[in-house]
Structure formats: C-alpha cells, structure tokens
Amino acid sequence: MNETRTPDSRRRSERSRRAIYDAALALVSETGYARTTIEGIAARAGVGKQTIYRWWPSKAAVLMEAFLDLADQAADGEHVFPDTGDLAADLRLVLRATVDEMNDPVHERPTRALAAEGIVDADLGARFVEKLLEPPLQLYIGRLRSAQAAGEIRPGIDLRTAVELFVGPLTHRWLLRTLPLTHAYADTLVDYALNGLAPRD
Amino acid sequence: MNETRTPDSRRRSERSRRAIYDAALALVSETGYARTTIEGIAARAGVGKQTIYRWWPSKAAVLMEAFLDLADQAADGEHVFPDTGDLAADLRLVLRATVDEMNDPVHERPTRALAAEGIVDADLGARFVEKLLEPPLQLYIGRLRSAQAAGEIRPGIDLRTAVELFVGPLTHRWLLRTLPLTHAYADTLVDYALNGLAPRD
Numbered sequence: 084m085n086e087t088r089t090p091d092s093r094r095r096s097e098r099s100r101r102a103i104y105d106a107a108l109a110l111v112s113e114t115g116y117a118r119t120t121i122e123g124i125a126a127r128a129g130v131g132k133q134t135i136y137r138w139w140p141s142k143a144a145v146l147m148e149a150f151l152d153l154a155d156q157a158a159d160g161e162h163v164f165p166d167t168g169d170l171a172a173d174l175r176l177v178l179r180a181t182v183d184e185m186n187d188p189v190h191e192r193p194t195r196a197l198a199a200e201g202i203v204d205a206d207l208g209a210r211f212v213e214k215l216l217e218p219p220l221q222l223y224i225g226r227l228r229s230a231q232a233a234g235e236i237r238p239g240i241d242l243r244t245a246v247e248l249f250v251g252p253l254t255h256r257w258l259l260r261t262l263p264l265t266h267a268y269a270d271t272l273v274d275y276a277l278n279g280l281a282p283r284d
Numbered sequence: 285m286n287e288t289r290t291p292d293s294r295r296r297s298e299r300s301r302r303a304i305y306d307a308a309l310a311l312v313s314e315t316g317y318a319r320t321t322i323e324g325i326a327a328r329a330g331v332g333k334q335t336i337y338r339w340w341p342s343k344a345a346v347l348m349e350a351f352l353d354l355a356d357q358a359a360d361g362e363h364v365f366p367d368t369g370d371l372a373a374d375l376r377l378v379l380r381a382t383v384d385e386m387n388d389p390v391h392e393r394p395t396r397a398l399a400a401e402g403i404v405d406a407d408l409g410a411r412f413v414e415k416l417l418e419p420p421l422q423l424y425i426g427r428l429r430s431a432q433a434a435g436e437i438r439p440g441i442d443l444r445t446a447v448e449l450f451v452g453p454l455t456h457r458w459l460l461r462t463l464p465l466t467h468a469y470a471d472t473l474v475d476y477a478l479n480g481l482a483p484r485d
Contacts, residue, residue, distance in 0.1 A: 115404060195403055202400040202459050203316060212462055243463070244453075244472050248480070251453030252445075258403050258459065261413055261421075262444070271445050279449075279480025 112192035116200035317401035
C-alpha cells in the first residue's frame with residue numbers, strides 16, 4: 084500500500100478494484116473459469132494488465148478475492164449465524180437466504196462456474212472449500228453446538244456431519260438442477276433433518 | 285442392425301463398441317467433456333470416425349451410452365434396491381457401495397468430468413439427471429415407499445425429498461471433496477437421516 088496516496092487516488096483505486104471484480108465474475112460466468120485470463124479481465128475492466136499484476140500475483144488470486152467479495156455482499160457483511168433461541172426458525176432463515184442466493188443469477192452463474200472447475204481441478208477445489216465453503220459451514224456448526232448444549236440436539240451427534248444434512252441436499256439440488264430450489268424445500272429439509280438430530284424420546 | 289451379420293462380425297462389432305466406450309471415458313477423464321471429440325475417440329479406439337457416426341448421431345449420444353454402460357457395470361447389471369426387511373441395513377449397503385464407486389478412479393474421473401460439464405451446461409445437465417441420476421433415485425424411492433407402508437417412515441414424508449437426505453450429503457462431500465468419503469460416513473448419514481424420517485413417538 085502506498086501511504087502517500089491522496090483521497091482521490093484511493094477513490095480511483097477502489098473504483099478500479101470494483102471494476103476488476105465485476106469483470107472477473109462476468110468473464111467466469113460467460114466463458115468458464117479455465118478460459119478467463121488476466122488479459123481479458125483487464126480489457127473488460129478498462130484497466131492495464133499491470134494494474135492487476137500490481138495487486139494480485141495470479142488469476143487465481145484475483146478471482147478468489149472477487150468471489151470472497153461476492154460472498155461478503157450476499158451476506159451483507161454479516162458473519163454470524165442467527166440465534167433467536169428457536170433453532171428451527173434460525174435454520175429456515177439461513178437456508179431460505181441460501182436458496183435466494185442460489186437462484187440469483189448474479190451469484191449463481193459465477194459460483195456455478197467456479198464449482199464446476201473445482202470439481203475437476205482438485206487444487207482449485209481445495210482453495211474454494213477452504214476460503215469460501217468452510218467459513219459459513221463453521222457458522223452452522225457454532226449454532227448447532229449451542230443447540231446441542233441446550234439439549235435440542237442429542238449428545239454424540241457429530242456436528243460436522245450434521246451440517247451436511249442441511250447444505251448437502253440443497254447443494255445437490257442446486258448443482259444438478261434436479262428439481263426447483265424453493266423456500267418450501269428449505270423448510271422441509273430443516274424439518275426432516277432436525278428431527279433426525281433431535282433427542283430420542 | 286444388419287440381419288445378415290456373421291458371428292465373427294458381431295464379435296468384431298462388440299469389440300469396437302467396447303473400445304469406443306473405453307476411449308470415450310478415458311478422453312473425458314483426461315481432457316474434460318467439452319474437449320472430447322468424435323475424432324479423438326475414433327483415433328484412441330482404433331476405429332474409423334464413420335464407425336462411430338454409423339452407430340451414434342453425436343458426441344453427446346456416444347458419451348451418454350458410455351456412461352450408461354459404466355453405471356451398468358458398477359451396478360453389476362442389478363437394477364433393484366435390496367429389501368431384506370431391515371431398512372437401515374439396506375440403505376447402509378447401498379450407500380457404502382456408492383462410496384466405493386465414488387472412490388474408484390475408473391468410475392470417479394469420468395463421472396466427475398461429466399458432472400462438472402452438466403453444472404455449467406444446463407441441457408447436458410438435464411440429460412445427465414434424466415438418464416443417469418433419476419433412475420437410481422427412483423429405486424431408493426421405491427424402497428422408502430415400502431418402508432413407509434410398513435410404518436417405518438412416518439406418513440406425510442415426501443419421499444423425493446427424503447431420498448436427498450441420503451444422496452445429497454454424499455454427493456456434496458464427493459464433488460466438493462470437503463472430507464473423506466468413508467463407510468463410517470455412509471453409516472452415520474443413514475443413522476441421522478433415517479431418524480429424521482422415522483415415526484415420532
């Protein structure tokens with residue numbers, strides 16, 4: 084970072100950064116991850132290639148940041164899981180929001196392209212999981228842990244596996260497009276899965 | 285079909301067909317679905333391009349048949365779901381077999397390449413789901429239906445959603461490679477999900 088930058092140059096930098104993210108995500112949506120290039124991003128963002136190389140070491144780095152920024156926007160900067168004391172209601176809220184995100188083309192197209200590339204490229208897939216997937220999964224686990232402490236989930240349940248009962252079916256339906264992804268589906272998943280984790284009477 | 289073929293020519297045809305399937309799946313594994321071509325398959329199988337065009341109208345058609353053949357082999361030609369009367373044991377058996385298949389490179393690599401392409405190409409994805417995914421899911425549903433009739437699954441459970449509690453998490457873990465896919469994981473999934481579908485006492 085250049086400590087002597089003026090407010091104007093910071094604004095210009097911020098504008099360029101935003102243009103680069105937008106261009107990167109648009110290109111990934113249109114041509115796929117593999118065919119997106121630094122040159123293409125620069126041309127579409129209206130910046131020089133060197134501007135991108137000054138800020139990021141590689142295409143993978145700029146794309147990962149663009150995806151993190153997209154995820155941040157979808158989460159409205161919130162990185163907490165709701166905890167109203169009503170576990171089912173909290174899970175429905177989060178799963179419904181995920182459904183909305185998965186159905187929103189702005190989010191769906193680039194994320195789908197990234198997921199597809201991660202499925203065949205194990206290294207990229209591992210970064211995708213570490214940076215983009217695991218952090219939200221850990222928020223679920225935190226919420227399930229407090230539910231387990233409150234006796235709403237039976238002792239001995241492995242929470243890492245439990246969280247997959249919610250996100251696994253949703254992702255399956257989304258990625259493979261088997262059937263429509265709706266709020267009603269999210270609610271049913273919460274009902275069935277939570278019943279599976281509840282204490283046995 | 286040529287009714288006047290001799291046994292020798294039928295054997296030659298069968299050998300060619302097998303070579304074409306093998307070449308198609310190997311190419312998809314190595315270069316991805318999009319970059320696999322009829323020319324490439326013919327060269328690798330050691331047959332003329334016209335042999336392929338005589339039997340299949342398109343690359344998509346030959347690849348879909350190669351995948352159907354692969355799935356048939358994995359299922360050992362069996363297209364029934366076990367029904368021993370013990371629902372949990374039957375589900376564990378099938379999910380463990382799916383884990384083994386997903387961990388077998390012969391099956392994994394081409395299926396992963398096909399799934400990745402289907403994720404970004406909606407038309408291919410729809411064919412993949414219709415031909416390869418829905419038929420086994422319907423077998424699950426049949427087994428769950430008889431369990432529901434026997435009172436082991438509570439009335440009102442939507443069986444199409446229920447089946448996703450088993451295959452969704454498994455596919456999520458496989459495609460995204462979040463954590464190892466093991467028999468123990470399959471067993472835990474059956475335990476949690478089946479508990480979620482069981483009658484409430």
